[in-house]
Structures are given as structure tokens and as C-alpha cells.
Amino acid sequence: MVRPKLHSPSWLMSLALLLMVATPAFAESQLPDFTELVDMAAPAVVNISTTRDAERITTSSQQFGGQEVPEIFRHFFGDRLPLPPGGAPNRGDEPRHSLGSGFIFDEDGYIMTNAHVVKEADEILVRLNDRRELKAELVGADEKTDVAILKIEAxxxxxxxxxxxxxxxxxxxxxxxxxxxxFDHSVTSGIISAINRTLPQDVYVPFIQTDVAINPGNSGGPLFNLDGEVVGINSQILTRSGGYMGLSFAIPIDVAMDVAKQLREDGHVSRGWLGVSIQPVTKDLAESFGMEQAEGALIAGLEPSGPAAESGLQAGDIILEVNDQEVDRSSTLPRLVGEVAPNADVELTVLRDGRNETITVEVGEWPNASPEQSDSDQIRLGIAVQPLNDTAKRQLGIDNGVRIARVDPTGQAAAAGIRPGDVLVSIGQQPIESPDQLKEMLTNLPDDQTLPVLLNREGRAYFVAIQLGKAS
Known part of the structure; x- marks a missing residue:
């Protein structure tokens, strides 16, 4: 039997010629040209440098270039320690300088950047594209979204x-x-890898994930679409090495502009608050509640005087929607509620006893929105607590403690892994008897020290280390 010739030399040669001619033209037609975008946008992008007095730099400050950096989400500005003549290591009593980026979004001289770029800065210097250097005033900063607004006169x-x-x-x-x-006005490009990403301790921001190369000094700079419009503020990366590894995260510009408006008008940002502690709905929990899939935010506890409790929400309810917006996972709930103005009504779709119900809640204002609303324990630890009754103590097998009702996602407690629902038993070997006693204790403890904290989580005791902030 004669087999047909499927691959003749002439056919292969024709295919090779076709690929040689067609492939470069195809690739060139599909790749964007950023030259016009850069020419148009670069004059409004600024370099930001800050100076902090040495005595204000804590030992907990991360320095780029350490021997080992764990795989974590990192804010990424550029710490630069000035070297004395001869290149000797920087002395501990010298000021510390940091670099970041920003952009002018208002012709009156308002600049947007990251809050972590200018945090605790004693002096902020802005360098424009035309090489003018100007001192900037901090209008306001919101650490929960990592947005800051500066003002220059020019x-x-x-x-x-x-x-x-x-x-x-x-x-x-x-x-x-x-x-x-x-390196001023460096341009990098890529694609959007995902949207609406929730990162640890940053539940108020639906991050834009990209593969755009972001490195120390990029933080606070703009992310553009192909029309030259700002669509995000570059903020964080995921890294094991301390350098760029292919995952970058930007704050959506819609979120940033809302924050900017409040900072300019009020000096702080107000957020909605329900007064609930929540936990994820696992596959097993979903099955036990008769759900077809794991979704929503399970209410584990309520603050007795909070908006949720006063509106009839109960522990065991699963919040599925906020104003018709899906709560696909528990971490989505704080962002959706935070976007609601305090004192406004919000409609919650809740699964209760196997049936969906709609409950209207008048949202409160997140405590800590302004300095006069802050309590000592919230400032220093980033928590709010409730008394623990005798029945709960017997069930947990403890003699004292207070239950944690809220955890500020950007606070020290969240960074240590403390969650709503945990019971705070002791701090620095001192037993915690009541919320008032905790508040008094934290008021009297020295600043910037690290203490062992004993917790009880679901009947199990364990320690975490937490660094105290400044007392009010």
C-alpha cells in the first residue's frame, strides 16, 4: 500500500516563509505603543522624597535589602539610607530618607500618593518633571486604603x-x-491579571492585580489605561525576595478619588459599620446550612449596641448581598459596608433558617473615623472588646478575659493574627478582667514595646507577640 505524503518539502518551505513574513507583522499590530501616553502623562508624575528624624524610626521598620524577606504582601516605597563620605554605613542618629512616587490630579497643586510613602514624615519634598523641587504639605492620609493627599504651591x-x-x-x-x-519617570507595562483582589489586612480595597513591574520607589505612582487615564495607584507587591516577582497590586482610582474628596473636605474618611464579627463560610459550613455553594459572610457575633443587633440580625445569619451586591466571600463584606455613608440605610440579603430574608440596617460610623471617637484599646491594638459572661468563661475553661468584637484590618492586632471572636486573656502576663481595666492598662503601658498576648480561640490557648502603638 502506498502511503500519502502528508509533509512534502515544498509545503514545509511555504509554511516557513509564511511564518517568517506573517508572524512579526501580526505581533507588531497587537502590541501597544506607549510613547504618546508617556509624552502626555510624564509631566504630571512626581518624585516624592521624605525625611524622618532618627529618633522616630522604630526597630520594626522594614528595610529593603535585608537578608531574607518572607513571602508577604509589601507596601513598596524606597528606603534610602544616606551614606557619609567614603560610603561607610549610615549611623543610627542620622535622618532617614525614603523615596516614592505620586501624580498631580488637580491644577491647584493637589498630589495623590500612598499613605505609607509619607507616613511619619517630618519633611516631604516633591520633584517635578521640569526639575523644580517644592516642599509639600500633607493634607490628609487614610491608612485603611493607603491613600494620601499632598499640596504644593506652584x-x-x-x-x-x-x-x-x-x-x-x-x-x-x-x-x-x-x-x-x-530613577525618575521610569515606564513599565503589562496586563491586568485580576480585579477585585482582597489582600490580608487590606479589606477596604478591591485591588487591581497586574504583572506590571513595580519596585521600591514605584509606590504612589499612577497606573494608566491605553487612553492615558489614571485607573489605579501602584501600592503593593507579593514577594519572597524583596523584589518584583510578577504580582503587583494597585488601588482602584474610583476608591482613591472618593478618599481624596473626603480628606480634602473633612480631613478624615468616614466608613459604614455594622457591628458584627464574621467568619468565612467553608464548604462544610455551607453544607450544614443547606447551601449549594460556600459563599457569604457568617455572623459569629454582634456588638450589643451596634447597628446590626438593633436591626434584628442574629449570630448564625449569613449575609449574601449588600444593596444587591454579592458577598462572594467574608472578606468582601467590610468593603461593601465601608463604602456606605454612615447613617444611610443598607439592604442586606440574609440566609436564616434555610430561607433568604431582606433586612434593612441603618449603618453606623466605624469607630476611629476621627481622633475624638477613638478609644485607647482601639488606638494601641486596633481592637474593640466586649465583656465575657461567667457562662462563656466556664465553657472556655478560663477565669478571666474579654471577647474581641472588632479588629481594625490595618492595626497591630490584625498584623499579629488576632481575629474577631478571640478572647483576650492577658497582656504581658497581666490578666484582663474587663474592657475598662484593659483600657486603663493600655493607657499606662510604655510606647513601642512588644508584649506577649495570651488568647483563647475556640477553647484553645496560644500566645502571639504584639507591638504597642502610642497611647492616646
Whole structure:
């Protein structure tokens, strides 16, 4: 039998010629050209440098370039320690300088950047594209979203066009301009890898995930779409080495502009608050509640005087929607509620006893929204607590303690892994008897020390180490 010839030399040669001719043209037609975008946008992108007095630098400050950096989400500005003549190591009593990026979004001289870029800065210096260097005033900063607003006094300022981050799609081309390692107006590009990402301790921001190269000094810089509009603020990366590893995260510009408006008008940001402690709905829990899939936020506890309790919500309810917006996982709930103005009504779709119910709640204001609302324990630990009754103590096998009702996602307690529902038993070997006693204890403890904290979680005792902030 004669077999047919499937691959003749002439056929292969024709295919090779076709690929040689067609492939470069195809690739060139599909890749974006960023030159026009950069020419238009670069004049409004700024370099930000800050100075902090040495005595204000705590031992907990992370320094880029350490021997080992764990795989964590990191805010990424550029710590630069000035070297004395001869390149000797920096002395501990010298000021510390940091670098970051930002952009002008208002012709009156308002600049947007990350809050961590200017945190605790004693002096903020802004360098423009035309090499002017100007001192900047901090208008306000919101650590929960990592957005800060600066103000400079100057004429003939270029500004950037603000886009809409709600229109972004996965796979879309984006570009960043910033000052990595102090190299002003460096441009990197990539695509959007995912949207609405929730990161640990950053539950108020639905991050834009990209593969745009972000390095120390990029933080606070703009993320652009192909129309040259700002759609995000570059903020964090996921890294094992301390350097860029292919995952970058930006704050959506819609979130940032809302924060900027409140900072300019009020000096702080107000957020909605329900007064509930929540936990994820696991596959097993979903099955036990008769759910087809694991979704929503399970209410584990309620603050007795909080908006949720007063509206009839109960422990065991599963919140599925907030104003018709799906709560796909528990970490989505704080963001959706936080976007609601305090004292406004919100409709919650709740699963209770196997049936969906709609409950209207008048949202409260998150405590700590302004300095006069802060309690000592919330400032120093980032928690709010409730008394623990005798029945609960007997069930847990403890003699004392207070139950943690709220945990500020950006506070020291959250960083240590403390969760709502945990019982705080002791701090520094001192037993905790009541919320008032805890408040008094924290008021009298020295600043910036690390103490062992004994917790009880679901009947199991364990220690965590936590660093105290400053007392009020």
C-alpha cells in the first residue's frame, strides 16, 4: 500500500516563509505603543522624597535589602539610607530618607500618593518633571486604603486625566510611571491579571492585580489605561525576595478619588459599620446550612449596641448581598459596608433558617473615623472588646478575659493574627478582667514595646507577640 505524503518539502518551505513574513507583522499590530501616553502623562508624575528624624524610626521598620524577606504582601516605597563620605554605613542618629512616587490630579497643586510613602514624615519634598523641587504639605492620609493627599504651591502644573476603574477588564493593557530605586519617570507595562483582589489586612480595597513591574520607589505612582487615564495607584507587591516577582497590586482610582474628596473636605474618611464579627463560610459550613455553594459572610457575633443587633440580625445569619451586591466571600463584606455613608440605610440579603430574608440596617460610623471617637484599646491594638459572661468563661475553661468584637484590618492586632471572636486573656502576663481595666492598662503601658498576648480561640490557648502603638 502506498502511503500519502502528508509533509512534502515544498509545503514545509511555504509554511516557513509564511511564518517568517506573517508572524512579526501580526505581533507588531497587537502590541501597544506607549510613547504618546508617556509624552502626555510624564509631566504630571512626581518624585516624592521624605525625611524622618532618627529618633522616630522604630526597630520594626522594614528595610529593603535585608537578608531574607518572607513571602508577604509589601507596601513598596524606597528606603534610602544616606551614606557619609567614603560610603561607610549610615549611623543610627542620622535622618532617614525614603523615596516614592505620586501624580498631580488637580491644577491647584493637589498630589495623590500612598499613605505609607509619607507616613511619619517630618519633611516631604516633591520633584517635578521640569526639575523644580517644592516642599509639600500633607493634607490628609487614610491608612485603611493607603491613600494620601499632598499640596504644593506652584504655577503651570500639568495634571492627569482620571479614568474609571470599574470599567477595567482582565487582560487589558496598562502602564505605570514612577521612580523605582530613584530613577525618575521610569515606564513599565503589562496586563491586568485580576480585579477585585482582597489582600490580608487590606479589606477596604478591591485591588487591581497586574504583572506590571513595580519596585521600591514605584509606590504612589499612577497606573494608566491605553487612553492615558489614571485607573489605579501602584501600592503593593507579593514577594519572597524583596523584589518584583510578577504580582503587583494597585488601588482602584474610583476608591482613591472618593478618599481624596473626603480628606480634602473633612480631613478624615468616614466608613459604614455594622457591628458584627464574621467568619468565612467553608464548604462544610455551607453544607450544614443547606447551601449549594460556600459563599457569604457568617455572623459569629454582634456588638450589643451596634447597628446590626438593633436591626434584628442574629449570630448564625449569613449575609449574601449588600444593596444587591454579592458577598462572594467574608472578606468582601467590610468593603461593601465601608463604602456606605454612615447613617444611610443598607439592604442586606440574609440566609436564616434555610430561607433568604431582606433586612434593612441603618449603618453606623466605624469607630476611629476621627481622633475624638477613638478609644485607647482601639488606638494601641486596633481592637474593640466586649465583656465575657461567667457562662462563656466556664465553657472556655478560663477565669478571666474579654471577647474581641472588632479588629481594625490595618492595626497591630490584625498584623499579629488576632481575629474577631478571640478572647483576650492577658497582656504581658497581666490578666484582663474587663474592657475598662484593659483600657486603663493600655493607657499606662510604655510606647513601642512588644508584649506577649495570651488568647483563647475556640477553647484553645496560644500566645502571639504584639507591638504597642502610642497611647492616646
Amino acid at each position: 504655577d503651570n502644573l500639568s495634571t492627569l486625566d482620571i479614568g474609571e476603574s470599574t470599567d477595567l477588564k482582565v487582560g487589558q493593557w496598562v502602564a505605570a510611571i514612577g521612580s523605582p530605586f530613584g
